[in-house]
Amino acid sequence: MRVGFTYNMKRDTSPEGDEHPPSTVGSDVYAEWDEPETIEAVRAALAKKHIVIPIEADEHAFDKLQSTRPEIVFNIAEGAYGVSREAQIPAILELLRIPYTGSDPLTLGICLDKGRAKEVLAFNGVPTPGFKVLSYVNGNANGLRYPMIVKPLFEGSSKGIYNDSVVRCTKELKSKVQWVLDTYGQPALVERFLEGREFTVALIGNGDRIQVLPIVEIKFDALPEGASPIYSFEAKWIWDREDNPLNIFQCPADVDDTNRAKIEAICVKAYRVLRCRDWCRIDVRLDGQGNPYIIELNPLPGILPRPECNSCFPKAARAAGMDYDTLMNTVLEVACERYGIGL
16 A cells, blocks of 8 residues: 655754744754654554655645655644644645545644643543633633643643643742743643643544553652652653653553543543544543543654653553554554555
8 A cells, every 4th residue: 555654853953954943932842743763663664564655744745745645644744833733734635635544633723722622621521620721921810729730722742841830829820821922922721730640541543442552650759859740841851861761651550440440431532522533642630539630632642663762652552562563553554444445
């Protein structure tokens, strides 16, 4: 089968090397995009069974997709511009009537807008922490109790979530909201901060055939002393390095059958409510009484290939007995089945 492969590759962040910068600025500017190593690992995995047509998700992508007409596209493109950037390649593929892996433009757009996603979850009875979206520094966060956590509304990959994002007084809240407004040029999501354990859950499938992979727990006792108990940008990209990895993940997580069933159930419900397709990774946090809440959904999950890179979806897959190449081809097969495409 001729399989297109759409992606965004991390760039040199120096001024002379940055020809097409994404829409946000700062040290985390390319956090959502993939390293060349990841892109090659996905290509190689798919190439074991298919003819692969790599297509970078830039301004030339439409013409390349139109001219090559792959039978299906394996999409991991995060996009570069605007709050609907993750939806751009799927929208192009729908215009060209080319099948593709993963969620549709609407789901991708909603899930990147953390506030809209939480509204949909709450409306459908899926537990998610109370929140407000603030577009100016003196916005009203009444109804929320400290501590709170402040995040950019339209970012992923821990962009804008730093060690000081957990705020415990009005002064800290205003300062962090102002920082988000100034740095990212977008509203701030202010959310009730849950002080319990945190998990991330990988799911594959559609309809009544959704497989929940072994749950990953984020072990905050592995963070440096005094660090906030969150999976911050520092934790993900600075403190956790290949040459000095943090022992921050446990998979399978140490949870009893009852709590595992609760976590899996709300993740499957969230997956269906947001109409995710083929795969997604969902972040879950417990409150002080041990009740699980959905934090956010990641329908374009991170997929770093090497175990030492601490990438949660491949880690969960390995715990389920699925190596990296098998994971990539399983996602493709699930998408083909959804379209009725025979392999």
